[in-house]
Amino acid sequence: MRIESTRNERVKLARALASSKGRLEQGLHFIEGEKLVREAVVSGAQLVEAFLEEGHDIMAAVLEGGGAEAHVVSRAVLESLSNTQTPQWVCATVKTPQGGLPEYYPAGLIVALDGVQDPGNLGAIVRTADAMGASGVLLGAGCADPFAPKPLRAAMGSVYHLPIWQAELPAALERMREQGFALVCGHLKGESALPEIGDRCALVIGSEGHGVSDEAAGMCRKYRLPMYGFAESLNASVAAGILIYELARRMRD
Numbered sequence: 001m002r003i004e005s006t007r008n009e010r011v012k013l014a015r016a017l018a019s020s021k022g023r024l025e026q027g028l029h030f031i032e033g034e035k036l037v038r039e040a041v042v043s044g045a046q047l048v049e050a051f052l053e054e055g056h057d058i059m060a061a062v063l064e065g066g067g068a069e070a071h072v073v074s075r076a077v078l079e080s081l082s083n084t085q086t087p088q089w090v091c092a093t094v095k096t097p098q099g100g101l102p103e104y105y106p107a108g109l110i111v112a113l114d115g116v117q118d119p120g121n122l123g124a125i126v127r128t129a130d131a132m133g134a135s136g137v138l139l140g141a142g143c144a145d146p147f148a149p150k151p152l153r154a155a156m157g158s159v160y161h162l163p164i165w166q167a168e169l170p171a172a173l174e175r176m177r178e179q180g181f182a183l184v185c186g187h188l189k190g191e192s193a194l195p196e197i198g199d200r201c202a203l204v205i206g207s208e209g210h211g212v213s214d215e216a217a218g219m220c221r222k223y224r225l226p227m228y229g230f231a232e233s234l235n236a237s238v239a240a241g242i243l244i245y246e247l248a249r250r251m252r253d
Helices: 009-018 020-026 034-042 057-065 075-081 119-131 149-155 169-178 236-252
Strands: 028-032 047-052 069-073 090-095 108-114 136-139 164-166 182-191 200-206 221-223
Touching: 009 020, 009 028, 009 047, 009 075, 009 090, 020 028, 028 034, 028 149, 034 047, 034 057, 034 090, 047 057, 047 075, 057 069, 069 075, 108 119, 108 169, 108 236, 119 136, 119 149, 119 236, 169 182, 169 200, 182 236, 200 236
Parallel strands: 047 069, 108 136, 108 200, 136 164, 182 200, 182 221
Antiparallel strands: 028 090, 047 090
């Protein structure tokens, strides 16, 4: 099916996924660009509709083979759908995974975010957690939506590689502690040495402006990254990257 009009109903529904209201109502999110679309297909994500410029028959067949309904669209339609200034030739709508908590958390490293609101930071942290082999990412109240356009671009497909749960953080941390997880958080008033963590650890990363909440911090061993220059703190995604790497390395050693 070829779509020429930007007022087409399918196009309008896909465009609505740029808002949290649209994503919630439809249970879908929107991805764009060849790399992210291919990553979704390879990872087994459930694509619903795809929009492509003419001349990409192989990708259209791949998408249809994965269960998506593929539509050839004009450049004007593609530009109306895109959230970037220079859209690539393909985009798609994808069923958003459910973020319900598991009965038992998987062993390994779980990254828990406490009010991380910056979309780019959240996406970068998810990508780092994926790269370092984390077992999952837990989003507490106040976090950005990981399936909004900017976090999706920053995560580069990592949202499809590991589970992302959403819950009230203190209750989730308590449940993890009951299941044998060491709880660690980055904190300016923390110790200068990392605690022993075993094979189950939850790392809590706080918000950009306020850090880890007092309630969550009170449940954790606090660790302060040593800094040798004049800056007092680091960007949330940079601090998270250093801590995730160090904990993942120790767990594998």
